Amino acid sequence: MAGRNPGTELELGWISKVYVNRPAVVRHAEQIKKWKTVKVAAGFPSGQTPLEAKLTEIRLAVEYGAREIDIVISRSLVLTGQWEGLYEEIRLCRAACGEAHMKTILATGELGSLANVYKASMIAMMAGSDFIKTSTGKEVENATFPVGIVMMRAIKEYYWQTGYKVGFKPAGGIRTAKEAITWLMLVKEELGVEWLTPELFRLGASSLLGDIEQQVFYHVTGSYALQHELAMA
């Protein structure tokens, strides 16, 4: 794990003038696509658990020796623009995590707009998340490329402002090796090669492994594997 992100004071100025142009982001994602080229969480998956319960859960998990904790933010705080409340909530979780690394799941499919995704990412990083993650994988809309672009831009901005590199983890809906490679391309394009390490970039994809095995099989043997030739993913 990379050095921990200590977080900063709540700087609403960083997000007060944030605009995200959805069509432009979507076009950008499409262009890059054209180029060709796993854990227990607190309050999982709905993020609607009361804060007290969340904190208790985290403390218990840390007590049992968990090295990494995933938390889900309360989407109502984002949708109603209560950035201070969101910051406080993540701050408390951070404190509860102690030395364990904290991943903040934004559940981006339910945040309403890309500008909200950007702002929530920024707040999560200010509050001391070591990783920001798109979704639990259980929402209707999972890790889409436009959302990824916006979150990565927020990470870059946070890096420019503070000098801390926060990790990024898209999760959910990534099923094929090709999509995984597109994600790698996106990270390289938006954040640079230095983010392409396991400390700063991960893919959450439960069904991806099978496809990667298939692809490797194909590239070695020239044909795809039959069902019984690979272990069940």
Add this chain to the structure above:
Amino acid sequence: MAALVALGAAPVAKIFATMEEGPIPAGINPGEAWLESHGRSLGHFVAGTWLKPPGRMSLECQEAATGRTVAVVPAGDSSDLAAAVAAAAAAAEAWAGLGGPERGQRLTRLATTLDSDRRGTMGALLALAGGRPLCQTLGADLDLGLRLLQVPAGGAQLGLPGLEGWTPLGVVAVVLAGPCSLSALLWKLGPLLAMGNTALVLSSPAAAPPLLLLGELSGEGAVLPPGVLNVLAGPPGLCQALRAHPEVTSVTFLGAAQEELQALVWGSPCRGPRLGGPRGGRVVVIVLDSADLDSAAAAIAATAATPPALFPWGGCVVLAQDAVAVALEQRLRARLGALRVGDPLDPKTEVGPLPPGTPPPEGVVQEAHEEGAQVFQVPLPPLPEGGHRFYPPTLISGAALTSCCLREPAPGPLLVLLPVRSPNEAVAVASALPQTVAAAVWAQDITVALDTADRLPQGLVWLNALDLLDPSGGCAGGAMDTDLDEALREFGCPPWEQPPEVDEPLSPLVTADDPGDPDLAQAVAAARGAAPGWGRLAGACRARVLRGAAAALWGGHGTPKDGGSGDTDGSLRRALLRWAARVERGGGAVQEVPGGRVLVTRRPLGVVGVAWGWPRPLPLELLPPALALGNCVVVAAPPGGAGPVQRLRKALVAAGLPGGALMVLPGNSRGSGSRLARQRPDGLWLCGTDAVPLLLLLAAPAPGSCCFFTFNPVSSTFRAHVNNLTPWLLLDYPVAMPSNLEPDSGCSDLWGVHFGAVALQRMLGVAGKDLAPLLRTFLAQLHFVAECHIQDPQGCVRLEMVNVSQLLETLVQNLGVLQGRPSHFPGCAHLRCQPGPALTSLAVRHEGTLGARQGPPSPAGHGLVLLGGVGGALGLAAAAWMLWRRPCAQVGPLEGTLGDGCLGGTGGALRVGDTGDAVGVGCPGVTGRAEDTGSTGEHWEVLPLSPPQPSQAPPTSEQDGT
């Protein structure tokens, strides 16, 4: 595993360490394969087959990235040209006789072949020859090109109602005079062929391979009959030989640089050359404080890497509002740093080499650096051939407004970032930048974005986008029926009767030194003053004025003595009423392009000059459309002809027309066109044969260019010329020379030459017939200094009289020094003086400014191209907004001058002599439908002249009180 080893892949651990993209196993390059299949020795493509004349010198086709010779073509000469013209002429009748549906079908088949089988080959050849990255040539560029071919083909197949009775011109030559993309060629070639003409494409050897492939495709399976499309590669002067072929009825120059135009001016006034195709220029991007900065930076960097296909390389100027300028600069630097520079044939390359024949913008960048601007340059990776044809992505920030990098478009991946205080200031700066063809506004605040976009003079404005397809392709190629008509009519003869030939002498040539005509200047200035107000009035208000005038004219009748142009039959009144009705219900049209929607709106040109040569009648019906669309008109009427125009003016003014909107002043029967042109109106209608001298006037170098010479401009023989002069001069003849120039400023020698040239120019005025030629020869050698446009803004230069011998001595000295130093003069455009007492007398100042006037005041070729201010498109899209005003001036002047039977082709800008009334001033689409078919048979030229001048009251930053 064995397979991986066979691929030669790097060890997996190393791949994970660097995370480099691997090579794409592409196999053999299809472009190279095609060249190889021809033995790397191509020919001309004439009459459906390869023409390889024996014993001809070979010209090399070079790869843009490395300069490697990839193929050779025989140097075309006049005999090849004759063969090609003969083939085209022979095929013309059969091709025209096939009929629109059949022609359209064949062209569609050509597009299909190009799209399916040979796409890879064409893309690779374009990348090889033009240096644009493969991902562009294979994708967006080719898609646009195909669309430009398919749309006119579809139109021809349908048989457009607007084209009934139109006949093809015959043989049309297309000369690729400069770097020019395939889409630019197809933009003209599609309508040309669809209309039933046969084409003769003359190309430089560097650009030839893709065109020869196109020719070969047209011959394969006889998609096009032999002789319909002929491609000839040859040296640049080859097009001159076209003069000997009267069968060639029209010539279109694509991508011609303006100084070349002078050399290309057509010999016979009957077949005027036209400039076609997109001209180079810059894109100005305005980033306001509510913009999505990351998206803006990503789009700007991508545009800097590969500009849109129809805007050849001209760099990009970014105006960022103060609040976001720093943040934007940081993002731009990061984006530029991540661009992949490399071999254009590599699919992952984003920045290719400079296009062939383009000098690197080294001088501009160096000058900006010397002036104190910050220059950020991305180091180039290792590149083929040492990368000397590449230029690194560059960002200049903090440059002064007067800096060369802002005054001149510089080719290459070059960004200039300039902070502005407010949207108003951004509009003012964007209006004042020369040679900007398109603009983009980035702002999430829709009110501000739309308002800003609306006030920009550029013809094409994107909102929150930069990569949407340029709709001029869509329009000129015709997503809308009216536009398709326009594009096709450019290459057709109208069905109505052509006027008889009138034997008129050519106008006297007006030179740049001619003193201006004060009356005309005042009239044009008055019109300019009235233009913004009149143009911004709602259509309904303008319609009311026209109706009022029509009512007032009810009783009055002109007499035939007034030149036959009085309103004897009520046609003027009808025209007023018709145009009042049109302008009242006129509005924009929404159009879909791939990626978004576009709103096309009309804007007035501005000030339109009307030059009326006497023996011809002036149909007054042509004036209402010009006025109705918001233009101001200055009519130079010959003696005795002004009566009816004055009557019309009186009626209009009484109905509420602003006084300056229609100016009538007496002119001579000849030459008023040239004199009007000197006043730089935004458009010019000619009724007479003034076109050729006008073209010469227009071809004068533009003001504002930079003082940078690729080669040392000083001739090696200047001493001999001075020696020739000496015996002829009275050695104590007094001439004015400056006495207080700043001495060791590095520019002083240049300034010395400048003043020397001014003095000699004045001597030329009084020189006798023996001395004059000698002076002229010498002056021609000093002409380079005019390109620096030396000015004295502070008016500090003091002149004193010295002997001419002293002048010559100083000149020799100055030239000697200049010869020995690098031919790059940054910051020399403004004279600097030694500190001392200010000017003593007015007379002296007058002397000083004379020099400054030396630079020709003409708007020159820029105007030919970009004159923005017309029509507009505002794209409201789920995806993006785009505002597009049709760049009317892309169409050249001088189509069909007098005597050309086929005048009246629309030429895109304004239709000429179409029907009594079908001249729309503003934009092609505005032109009226032929409601009454009575042709006036009048010859009208429309020369859009100058880009909107900065002085033309763009909103200034004072307005917002910041």
